[in-house]
Amino acid sequence: EAGVAQSPRYKIIEKRQSVAFWCNPISGHATLYWYQQILGQGPKLLIQFQNNGVVDDSQLPKDRFSAERLKGVDSTLKIQPAKLEDSAVYLCASSFGLAGEPFYEQYFGPGTRLTVT
Amino acid sequence: KQEVTQIPAALSVPEGENLVLNCSFTDSAIYNLQWFRQDPGKGLTSLLLIQSSQREQTSGRLNASLDKSSGRSTLYIAASQPGDSATYLCARMDSSYKLIFGSGTRLLVRP
Numbered sequence: 001e002a003g004v005a006q007s008p009r010y011k012i013i014e015k016r017q018s019v020a021f022w023c024n025p026i027s028g029h030a031t032l033y034w035y036q037q038i039l040g041q042g043p044k045l046l047i048q049f050q051n052n053g054v055v056d057d058s059q060l061p062k063d064r065f066s067a068e069r070l071k072g073v074d075s076t077l078k079i080q081p082a083k084l085e086d087s088a089v090y091l092c093a094s095s096f097g098l099a100g101e102p103f104y105e106q107y108f109g110p111g112t113r114l115t116v117t
Numbered sequence: 118k119q120e121v122t123q124i125p126a127a128l129s130v131p132e133g134e135n136l137v138l139n140c141s142f143t144d145s146a147i148y149n150l151q152w153f154r155q156d157p158g159k160g161l162t163s164l165l166l167i168q169s170s171q172r173e174q175t176s177g178r179l180n181a182s183l184d185k186s187s188g189r190s191t192l193y194i195a196a197s198q199p200g201d202s203a204t205y206l207c208a209r210m211d212s213s214y215k216l217i218f219g220s221g222t223r224l225l226v227r228p
Contacts, residue, residue: 004160042121042206042218043161056215091160105151106216108160 002026004109006092012115018080021112025073025094031055032069033106034077035091043091049075082116089113121209123219130197131227138192138222140207145185148210152181152192155204155221164205165192197226 005024013019025032031050035043046065048056051072060067064083069075079086089111097104120143130136140150149168153161165174165181167190173182178195190207204223208216 040220042208042220043216044218045215048215056213093161105163105166107163108153110158110160113158 004092004094004107006090006109006112008112009110010113010115012117013082015084015116016081018078019082019114020076020078021090021092021114023075023077023092023109025075025092026096026107029094029096029107030072031095031097032075033093033095034067034075035093037089037091037111039088046077079114082114084116087114087116121207121217121219123205123207123222125222126220127223127225129225129227132197132199134197134226136194136197136224138194138205138207138224140190140192140219142188142190142209142217144209144211145188146212147185148212148214150181150183150190151208151210151216152179152190153206153208155206161206194224197224199226199228202226 007022011019033048034046036046037043046060047067049069052069065079067077091108091111093106093108095104095106122141124139147169151166152164154164155161167174167183180193183190202225204221206218206221208218210216
């Protein structure tokens with residue numbers, strides 16, 4: 001079974017530039033998550049999709065971050081404009097279960113390491 | 118504030134030793150508790166998931182326990198090997214079905 005795919009793996013941009021990350025979840029997984037992991041910390045949830053609808057985006061900085069999940073499959077996360085504090089690893093995860101089915105594990109992709117200079 | 122704390126932050130042990138990683142959380146209303154492994158430059162790999170109605174889960178040399186009343190979970194690794202070297206993260210799923218992560222324990226198993 002193929003895992004969660006993410007691209008690019010690494011990205012270096014200057015502050016105030018824009019960047020986009022792509023995620024392809026495991027086939028058949030209804031729920032997709034984007035996390036931000038700052039060095040030395042655990043991942044923090046940014047946004048959660050169920051199929052192509054947003055379940056939770058309460059921790060997404062909406063003035064600069066946006067995300068979409070077209071057709072309930074692939075997802076993109078965009079930052080515009082980037083700030084120095086956005087330097088982090090951005091992880092995508094997917095789960096077979098729906099929100100409210102907590103017994104299903106989340107499977108994580110390898111992440112995209114973003115450096116903002 | 119929902120917090121997950123992991124102690125110790127780093128641990129170095131000789132190969133073959135049995136070890137325990139600790140995770141504590143402030144809110145006992147959890148839906149599940151998961152332990153993950155993260156290798157440098159890699160994503161997270163789920164090791165064990167304990168549902169709120171369970172007290173422990175086992176997989177190979179790993180055993181995780183959950184005590185909701187005290188807000189604690191432990192990950193026991195038996196007969197540690199150098200290949201076990203990684204960062205171990207615990208995460209609790211809260212009432213809104215979000216995973217709240219600790220900062221992790223960096224484990225080094227010396228040959």
